[in-house]
Amino acid sequence: MASIVRLSSVCRRGVKPLFYQTTLLARPLVVPHKHQEQPYQLTAKIHASQALYAGSGSKAASMHWTAERILSVALLAMGPVAYFSPGPVMDYSLAAALTLHGHWGIGQVLTDYVHGEPKIKLANAGLFLLSTVTFAGLCYFNYHDVGICKAVALLWSK
Amino acid sequence: MALLLRSLVRQSVCLSRAPSLQLSPLLCRHVAPMGTTAKEEMNKFWAKNAKLNRPMSPHLTIYRWSVPMMMSVTHRGTGVALSGAISAFALAALVLPGNYPHYLDLIHSLWVGPALIALAKIGIAFPVSYHTLNGVRHLWWDIGKGFKIPEVYRTGYTVIGLSVLTSVAVAFLL
Numbered sequence: 404m405a406s407i408v409r410l411s412s413v414c415r416r417g418v419k420p421l422f423y424q425t426t427l428l429a430r431p432l433v434v435p436h437k438h439q440e441q442p443y444q445l446t447a448k449i450h451a452s453q454a455l456y457a458g459s460g461s462k463a464a465s466m467h468w469t470a471e472r473i474l475s476v477a478l479l480a481m482g483p484v485a486y487f488s489p490g491p492v493m494d495y496s497l498a499a500a501l502t503l504h505g506h507w508g509i510g511q512v513l514t515d516y517v518h519g520e521p522k523i524k525l526a527n528a529g530l531f532l533l534s535t536v537t538f539a540g541l542c543y544f545n546y547h548d549v550g551i552c553k554a555v556a557l558l559w560s561k
Numbered sequence: 562m563a564l565l566l567r568s569l570v571r572q573s574v575c576l577s578r579a580p581s582l583q584l585s586p587l588l589c590r591h592v593a594p595m596g597t598t599a600k601e602e603m604n605k606f607w608a609k610n611a612k613l614n615r616p617m618s619p620h621l622t623i624y625r626w627s628v629p630m631m632m633s634v635t636h637r638g639t640g641v642a643l644s645g646a647i648s649a650f651a652l653a654a655l656v657l658p659g660n661y662p663h664y665l666d667l668i669h670s671l672w673v674g675p676a677l678i679a680l681a682k683i684g685i686a687f688p689v690s691y692h693t694l695n696g697v698r699h700l701w702w703d704i705g706k707g708f709k710i711p712e713v714y715r716t717g718y719t720v721i722g723l724s725v726l727t728s729v730a731v732a733f734l735l
Contacts, residue, residue: 472703475696482693505644512641518607533648540651548654548661557665558685559735561678 471507478504489552497551498541506534632717636695639688682732690731691724 478500485493509530517526545551597605624630657664672678698716701707707716 472700475700479693479697501647505640505647508640509644512637518604518611520604536655537648537651540653540655541647544651544654544661554661557662559682561669561672561682 467507474500474504474507485552489550489556491545491550493552494545494550495542498538498545502534502538502541505537506530509533628717629713632695632720636692636699639692643688643692679732683728686728686731687724690727691720694720694724694727 481493481497481500485497510527513523513526513530517523541551544554548554549557621634654661672681698707698720701716707713
C-alpha cells in the first residue's frame with residue numbers, strides 16, 4: 404500500500420516549532436509500491452532529497468531557539484552562584500545574561516504582536532537601542548557604583 | 562493532518578489516471594518545493610486577517626479564561642515588567658547624579674513601618690520567583706515533558722504555590 408514518509412514529523416509535539424521544519428515546505432512523498440521500478444525509485448529519492456531543502460536552507464531560527472534555552476539555563480544557574488560568590492565577575496555576567504535574556508524575550512513579544520515589515524523593523528530597532536542602553540547602564544553601575552550583587556544585598560538589608 | 566489528506570487525494574487522482582496514460586508514474590512528481598517562503602506566507606496571513614478586521618488570537622476578551630492561559634499571560638507580564646524595571650534602573654544609573662547607597666537611604670527615609678517594607682519585598686520577589694519557576698516549567702515543556710492536561714495543571718499549581726512560598730520566605734527570612 405502507499406507509505407507516507409515523515410508523518411512522524413507532522414505528528415510530533417512540542418520540541419521543534421512546526422514552522423521551522425523544512426520538511427513541511429515540501430509536499431509529502433507518497434510512493435505507491437506497485438509503481439516503483441528501479442530507475443523511478445532512484446529518481447524519486449533524488450527529487451525527494453532535493454525538495455526537502457528547497458524551501459529554506461537556513462537553520463538560523465532553530466539555532467536562535469536553542470540559544471534562548473541555553474541562556475535561560477545559564478541565567479538560572481547564575482542566581483545561586485551570585486548569592487554564594489558575589490563580585491565583579493558575577494556582576495558583569497549577570498548584566499550580560501539579564502540584558503540578553505530580556506532582549507530576546509521582548510523580541511518574541513514584538514514578533515507576536517507587531518506585524519507589517521516597516522513596523523517590525525522599527526520595533527526591533529527600538530528594542531536594540533533599549534537593550535544597548537540597558538547593558539551600558541548596568542556596566543556603568545558595575546564599574547562606578549556598588550555593582551549588581553552588592554545592590555541586591557543592600558536593597559534586601561532594609 | 563491536512564497534508565495527509567492532500568497527499569491521499571493526490572495519490573487517488575494519480576492512480577485513477579494510471580490506466581489511460583503509460584507515463585503517469587513520471588507525471589506524478591510526488592515531491593515538489595513550495596512556491597512561497599515561510600515569511601511570505603506569514604505576511605499574507607496577517608494582511609488577509611487585518612483586512613477582514615478579525616480580532617487577534619488568543620483575543621483576551623473573547624476566549625474563556627483558564628489557569629494555563631492566566632499563567633502564560635502572567636509569565637509574559639512578569640517578564641516584560643522585570644525587563645522594564647532593569648532597563649529603568651540602568652537608565653537611572655546613567656542619568657542620575659549621586660550613587661546607589663545615597664538613593665537607597667533616600668528611599669529608606671520614606672518607608673514607614675516594617676509592614677510596608679515586607680510588602681515591598683514581596684512585591685519585588687514575587688515577579689522574580691514566579692517568572693523563574695514558570696520558566697523552569699517552560700524548559701520542562703521544551704524537552705518534551707508534561708504536556709498532558711492533568712500534568713499541565715499539576716505543574717501549574719506547583720509553580721503558583723512555590724512562587725508564593727518563596728516570595729514570602731525571601732521577604733521575611735533573608
